[in-house]
Amino acid sequence: xxSIVLFSLLLLLLVCADSSSSATAAExxxxxxxxxxxxxxxxxxxxxxxxxxxxGGKGTLLHVMQDPKKAKLxxxxxxxxxxxxxxxxxxxxxxxxxxxxxxxxxxGFAGYAGSHHIGPEFQFGHVVGDAFTEPVLLIKTAWGGKxxxxxxxxxxxxxxxxxxxxxxxxxVREALDRVDTDFPSLAGRKLKISGFVWxxxxxxxxxxxxxxxxxxxxxxxxxxxxxxxxQPQLPVxxxxxxxxxxQASDAMRAIRNAQRAAASRDEFKGTVAFAAxxxxxxxxxxxxxxxxxxxxFGNAESxxxxxxxxxxxxxxxxxxxxxx
Numbered sequence: 270x271x272s273i274v275l276f277s278l279l280l281l282l283l284v285c286a287d288s289s290s291s292a293t294a295a296e297x298x299x300x301x302x303x304x305x306x307x308x309x310x311x312x313x314x315x316x317x318x319x320x321x322x323x324x325g326g327k328g329t330l331l332h333v334m335q336d337p338k339k340a341k342l343x344x345x346x347x348x349x350x351x352x353x354x355x356x357x358x359x360x361x362x363x364x365x366x367x368x369x370x371x372x373x374x375x376x377g378f379a380g381y382a383g384s385h386h387i388g389p390e391f392q393f394g395h396v397v398g399d400a401f402t403e404p405v406l407l408i409k410t411a412w413g414g415k416x417x418x419x420x421x422x423x424x425x426x427x428x429x430x431x432x433x434x435x436x437x438x439x440x441v442r443e444a445l446d447r448v449d450t451d452f453p454s455l456a457g458r459k460l461k462i463s464g465f466v467w468x469x470x471x472x473x474x475x476x477x478x479x480x481x482x483x484x485x486x487x488x489x490x491x492x493x494x495x496x497x498x499x500q501p502q503l504p505v506x507x508x509x510x511x512x513x514x515x516q517a518s519d520a521m522r523a524i525r526n527a528q529r530a531a532a533s534r535d536e537f538k539g540t541v542a543f544a545a546x547x548x549x550x551x552x553x554x555x556x557x558x559x560x561x562x563x564x565x566f567g568n569a570e571s572x573x574x575x576x577x578x579x580x581x582x583x584x585x586x587x588x589x590x591x592x593x
Contacts, residue, residue, distance in 0.1 A: 296403045297461040298448070301583070302494075303390055304437055305468035305508070307413030310365075311379030311388020312564035313572030314557040323567075328556035330376070330387065330569035343573075345395060346376075353384075359398035360452050361390055362444045363409035371451045374398065378409065387569060389468060389508065389576035396580025397464075400587075404455060408444045410437045416472035418479035423489040425496075434490075438497050462498050464583050465491075468575075470510035470524040471563055480520060484527035488534065491541060502540050504586035506579050507532050511546030512565055539589045542582040549574040 303309060318326030326332050334343045348354050359374040370378050374394040377384030390407050398405050415421060415433050422431035449456040467490070473479035487507070495503045510524045517525065525547075532543035551568040553559040558567030565571040 297459040298455050299397070299401050299403045299405045299463045300445070300460050301393075301397065301405065301407050301464045301466065302441055302462065303388075303393070303407055303409045303411070303466045303468070305411050305466075306415045306471060307380070307411070307564060308471070308512075308572075308575075309388060309409065309411035309466075309468040310413060311386050311390065311572065312558070312561070312567050313379075313387040313391075313569035314567045315376050315385050315387060315569060317385050317557065323557040324554075324559055326557065327554070328551060328566065328568040328570065330573070333570040333573075339570075346391075356394070356398060357454070359394045359405045359407070360455070361394065361407045361409065362447075362451060363390075363411075364440055364443075369451075374407070378407075380411070380413070387572055387576075389466070389572060389579055392573045392576030393466070393580040393583075394576075396577060397583060400584050403461075404458070406444075406448065406452070406455070406460075408441050410440045411468075412436075414472060415469070416476070416479055417469060417486045417490065418473050418476060418482060420472075421469070421490065423486065423493040425489045425493050426486055434493070438494075441498075462500060462503065464504040464506065464586070465494050466506045466508065466579050466583065467491075468508035468579070470528065471512070474510070474518075474520045474524050480523045480527070483524055484531045487528065487531040491531070491537070504583060505537070505541045506544055506582045506586070507541065508544050508575060508579055509546040511548075511550060511575075513547075513562060514550035515547050517547070540586060542586055544575075544578040544582045546575050546578060549578070 315330040317323045346354055353375050355373040355375040357373055361374050361378045362371045363378050365380050376387050378390050379386035379388050390409055394407055420431045420433040423434055424430040445460055473483050491505050495501050507528050529543045532541045549571045551571055553566045556566030556568040561567055
């Protein structure tokens, strides 16, 4: 009799374990699209410290992590052995000019070869990865020096659709089609596009017509991306063109105002958010690339905080739509 009871208990445990495993496997992969121009590519310097070219390492990720006041902020990016953490629940795919970078979230998913830079994806991935029980995939698609007015011009605006709008969509679809190959641990899972992040605006700042049309073009971009993936309520976060800090030229302020206005439209209530970033700017003398104001002077803390803000705004949108 005891053997029958033990066998029944063992069978029950096996069924429960199999059921739990099946439930886990059935969880969809949360996919977030991160798009824009060079600041989405990622210019935050991790560890380069040449005295001439990188200002002796000031403002690099390694440098800012040494500040005791910021230890808690960066406590999750290295393990107990001092190695950069590579997450096994958050993945990144980014097709650069020279290669397709893919793997668990860590440093290095920027537009440069090697692992010496970060972009907004770095802390964004940590924020959303910690919030969702499902695996997360970040698909980055970005190119430097591109305008919304022409290069990313959405089809619903009229005129010639921007070649980089088309390429952005093509790269996202390619990434979705290759998940099983690129990330074997995600093979067979359903994919759920859960958000779109837009970090762009620099090039439009220098053209009067582009500045005037920026808000409307951005509204069309959001509608067209949603239409492409058949998700009319897709959460969207717009990252502020915050280079240089709170003090901005009239041209830059025009883009910032347009970004904020687009996010504030009634038609987007609860589904589009504006992430303020201007307060994350750091002085050139405290940064590795002193001549690159268009790239936040390469300051890693700036990119880290931008990613954090983008991620938190994305989570707020998901909370509002009860899409957890």
